[in-house]
Amino acid sequence: xxxxxxxxxxxxxxxxxxxxxxxxxxxxxxxxxxxxxxxxxxxxxxxxxxxxxxxxxxxxxxxxxxxxxxxxxxxxxxxxxxxxxxxxxxxxxxxxxxxxxxxxxxxxxxxxxxxxxxxxxxxxxxxxxxxxxxxxxxxxxxxxxxxxxxxxxxxxxxxxxxxxxxxxxxxxxxxxxxxxxxxxxxxxxxxxxxxxxxxxxxxxxxxxxxxxxxxxxxxxxxxxxxxxxxxxxxxxxxxxxxxxxxxxxxxxxxxxxxxxxxxxxxxxxxxxxxxxxxxxxxxxxxxxxxxxxxxxxxxxxxxxxxxxxxxxxxxxxxxxxxxxxxxxxxxxxxxxxxxxxxxxxxxxxxxxxxxxxx
Amino acid sequence: xxxxxxxxxxxxxxxxxxxxxxxxxxxxxxxxxxxxxxxxxxxxxxxxxxxxxxxxxxxxxxxxxxxxxxxxxxxxxxxxxxxxxxxxxxxxxxxxxxxxxxxxxxxxxxxxxxxxxxxxxxxxxxxxxxxxxxxxxxxxxxxxxxxxxxxxxxxxxxxxxxxxxxxxxxxxxxxxxxxxxxxxxxxxxxxxxxxxxxxxxxxxxxxxxxxxxxxxxxxxxx
Numbered sequence: 001x002x003x004x005x006x007x008x009x010x011x012x013x014x015x016x017x018x019x020x021x022x023x024x025x026x027x028x029x030x031x032x033x034x035x036x037x038x039x040x041x042x043x044x045x046x047x048x049x050x051x052x053x054x055x056x057x058x059x060x061x062x063x064x065x066x067x068x069x070x071x072x073x074x075x076x077x078x079x080x081x082x083x084x085x086x087x088x089x090x091x092x093x094x095x096x097x098x099x100x101x102x103x104x105x106x107x108x109x110x111x112x113x114x115x116x117x118x119x120x121x122x123x124x125x126x127x128x129x130x131x132x133x134x135x136x137x138x139x140x141x142x143x144x145x146x147x148x149x150x151x152x153x154x155x156x157x158x159x160x161x162x163x164x165x166x167x168x169x170x171x172x173x174x175x176x177x178x179x180x181x182x183x184x185x186x187x188x189x190x191x192x193x194x195x196x197x198x199x200x201x202x203x204x205x206x207x208x209x210x211x212x213x214x215x216x217x218x219x220x221x222x223x224x225x226x227x228x229x230x231x232x233x234x235x236x237x238x239x240x241x242x243x244x245x246x247x248x249x250x251x252x253x254x255x256x257x258x259x260x261x262x263x264x265x266x267x268x269x270x271x272x273x274x275x276x277x278x279x280x281x282x283x284x285x286x287x288x289x290x291x292x293x294x295x296x297x298x299x300x301x302x303x304x305x306x307x308x309x310x311x312x313x314x315x316x317x318x319x320x321x322x323x324x325x326x327x328x329x330x331x332x333x334x335x336x337x338x339x340x341x342x343x344x345x346x347x348x349x350x351x352x353x354x355x356x357x358x
Numbered sequence: 359x360x361x362x363x364x365x366x367x368x369x370x371x372x373x374x375x376x377x378x379x380x381x382x383x384x385x386x387x388x389x390x391x392x393x394x395x396x397x398x399x400x401x402x403x404x405x406x407x408x409x410x411x412x413x414x415x416x417x418x419x420x421x422x423x424x425x426x427x428x429x430x431x432x433x434x435x436x437x438x439x440x441x442x443x444x445x446x447x448x449x450x451x452x453x454x455x456x457x458x459x460x461x462x463x464x465x466x467x468x469x470x471x472x473x474x475x476x477x478x479x480x481x482x483x484x485x486x487x488x489x490x491x492x493x494x495x496x497x498x499x500x501x502x503x504x505x506x507x508x509x510x511x512x513x514x515x516x517x518x519x520x521x522x523x524x525x526x527x528x529x530x531x532x533x534x535x536x537x538x539x540x541x542x543x544x545x546x547x548x549x550x551x552x553x554x555x556x557x558x559x560x561x562x563x564x565x566x567x568x569x570x571x572x573x574x575x576x577x578x579x580x
Binding site for chain 2: 046074075080101147150
């Protein structure tokens with residue numbers, strides 16, 4: 001799939017959505033805080049909303065070209081859209097909803113058999129029901145199936161899991177992964193959830209206040225946010241100001257608070273001194289006292305401030321001269337007997353300390 | 359009831375049904391245009407549609423009479439081309455009832471259509487539906503109750519129409535006399551007991567129609 005969005009401009013209330021990007025790959029996340037213009041962008045792509053200027057091309061078909069007056073009608077775009085409120089037809093049964101846009105012939109490559117979709121999304125027992133009798137997770141699956149049955153060339157999903165609680169989220173997420181793997185349909189997935197992004201997407205686009213701040217493979221964006229704004233939005237747990245004191249080939253030494261950190265920063269402009277230091281909580285290891293073996297460059301004596309549950313993991317707030325967050329498994333927390341006040345050593349490998357010029 | 363009274367009741371109901379059936383497609387189409395489209399002159403059209411609600415019915419009748427009489431533009435054309443008259447025939451009755459009840463249908467249907475979530479129509483389009491399919495499978499079914507309520511209301515209004523009817527159709531016994539004009543005529547002639555019979559029928563019909571309307575409106579809110 002290739003989706004070219006050129007010169008998109010759409011005035012929204014506090015800012016103007018301005019997008020210029022080429023999107024490739026199977027599952028792309030559009031990541032951004034609420035109110036960043038993510039939904040508006042999807043609506044422009046689907047043709048539900050007219051932009052002031054826009055050029056949109058999906059594979060080899062130009063869908064919108066405002067300058068030349070090209071506008072392919074919504075129904076001929078072959079773009080499936082699952083809005084945040086799902087918009088299931090309330091007067092139709094689940095089966096009728098599913099069959100509404102069903103394509104059965106024609107373009108064979110894209111058509112997904114009804115039985116297979118119903119099976120993969122486990123909708124069989126719901127078919128005869130009315131839409132009002134479905135739970136949140138069931139509605140989500142039905143909306144997804146309905147969009148798939150129309151055999152779209154691209155599927156737009158607007159925060160599909162946002163309205164579900166954490167427990168339900170973890171139940172529905174695998175269905176999305178199954179759809180991705182089984183039907184191999186390109187998706188543009190809007191979310192502000194890191195977990196969903198890491199679980200589903202290959203690549204991501206970070207959208208802030210209507211502008212694209214960064215694009216790239218998910219892992220790369222998460223470990224190397226391009227700006228402070230991106231680091232903030234991706235909720236990289238630890239971001240603190242630092243000053244480069246030494247550059248020794250690949251390794252950069254940064255003074256952060258009272259501590260010196262060693263980073264394997266890449267592509268840092270030569271003249272930069274003032275930086276932000278970003279450390280993801282997943283990349284922090286915690287050991288209990290004693291002599292510290294291992295290859296990690298940064299050994300930081302620290303005191304545990306608090307231990308709280310975060311999803312399946314435990315979030316440990318440390319004080320090592322600056323506030324540092326670590327994400328550990330519950331077992332690890334128990335084995336280390338981590339309690340507020342415990343003395344520990346935090347380990348961070350040099351490649352996991354990411355520097356952003358400030 | 360006498361045969362003449364029966365004839366009046368039957369004729370009035372027939373004319374009310376006919377006029378309602380006639381205005382239904384136009385009324386719903388106009389309601390959709392008002393609810394879903396933005397166009398120049400919309401306010402003007404809205405004003406004209408609502409006119410019969412506020413004008414003295416006799417005035418509306420007078421306008422129709424002047425338009426549809428043999429010397430009026432519409433009446434002249436129909437008479438010279440197709441050799442039939444409108445005024446002072448059953449056609450004039452149906453016309454008067456249609457014009458007078460049209461705004462009630464349009465207003466109710468319009469708000470029913472406005473209550474349908476446009477996002478559902480949009481999603482139907484992304485699923486490949488064209489505009490007609492969207493209207494008949496999404497908009498219409500979801501606005502059905504409100505439109506039906508408007509239809510019943512229009513029918514009830516037609517049953518009781520007097521002013522416009524008497525201007526354009528007159529009050530010709532056995533030809534254009536309706537319940538309302540019939541009651542008027544009987545009271546004028548001092549035949550109060552017969553007038554009361556027709557009044558009773560009128561009351562029963564109106565009650566039934568409004569009752570159905572209220573039921574429909576209540577359920578459409580849910």
